[in-house]
Amino acid sequence: MREYLKLFWAFIKVGGLTFGGGYAMLPILQRDIIEKYGWATEEEVMDYYAMAQCLPGIIMVNTSAFIGRKLKGIKGGIVAAVGSTVPSLVIITLIAMFLSAFTHYSVVQDAFAGVRVCVVILIVNAVVKLWKSAMVDWKCFFLIFLPICALSLFTDVSPVLLVVAAAVAGVAISVISSKCAGRGEEARGG
Amino acid sequence: MILTLLRLFWEFFKIGIFAVGGGMAALPFLYDLADSTGWFDYAQIADMLAVSESTPGPIGINMATYVGYEVCGIPGAFIATLGTILPGVTVVLIVVHFLEKFRGNRYMDAAFYGLRPASTALIAVAGISVVEIALLNMDLFKSTGDLLDLFSWPAIALAVVIWVMTNLIKPTKGLHPVVYILGSAIVGIIFKFGS
Incomplete structure (x- = not known):
């Protein structure tokens, strides 16, 4: 029991000290999980992080579940995953309660009107960053990015369908282009 | 109340599966949800995103908690967050043995080759709606x-x-x-x- 509590507390700290999730969690994992408790090695944490990125869901929660599972099996994984989400639950619920009591004040409305301007730039910056890692060649721009933009702007198709279609298209494009490349090599070699 | 909670759980379960590419990836799903349920408007989504960015914890979880609270109070906050983390945690705890073989698999890489531009496109389009609210005077x-x-x-x-x-x-x-x-x-x- 004490060990589960220790695990729970360690991941409460991970959730509560990470701003923005994802990459930002790594320094805290490094300090607590790797150095202080010795629960996992640096390589293991990086492996978990890499796998967590390819799984559905929240990278931080998935990484926490991996580490908890390694230590204490399925129960440990649940404890770590829940621990890492507790700070968000508590902090956001308190803020939401507080803000919903004050939204009718004009000061709060002015503040949020200013904040929305900032949100525009945060989204622009996020898109630019994603763009750099996403656009590896012209095919994914013309065959995926542009069609998804158009469908999302001008139709009511659910984002779920668009995401699934994009994954299928990604596989199809790479299978077709690797076949073409293979044939090209055969022609040259033969 | 029960029906709203069930719907909330289902919607965030879907976000937990399909929102690929970090915190902002939930945005297009939330716009879709605003259109189909009327639970909140586009301006509220932008406000919730700002609060989620300014507080500790992953943006995806913060957004889920905030939306859940706005829709259905504390039970809603709880249910939406649970829905978001459940798919990922289940995969990590139960099917990961099978997935370890998958790492570096060329079909996985190929799927992400398609997913990343799609996610970028969806977030960019969601950004356009915020531009309309924040920078333009439509009325x-x-x-x-x-x-x-x-x-x-x-x-x-x-x-x-x-x-x-x-x-x-x-x-x-x-x-x-x-x-x-x-x-x-x-x-x-x-x-x-x-x-």
């Missing part, structure tokens, strides 16, 4: 028809300043978003952006 423009009235000039000036500070000026480039969010709130109050 004023419709009543006067004057193109100059379409743009909310003080807001655009603030946007340009933030963009320059987050992209071009070295000492301010690395600052945490919370600094910009608080700063914009203060500018909004001083210049009465809300009215």
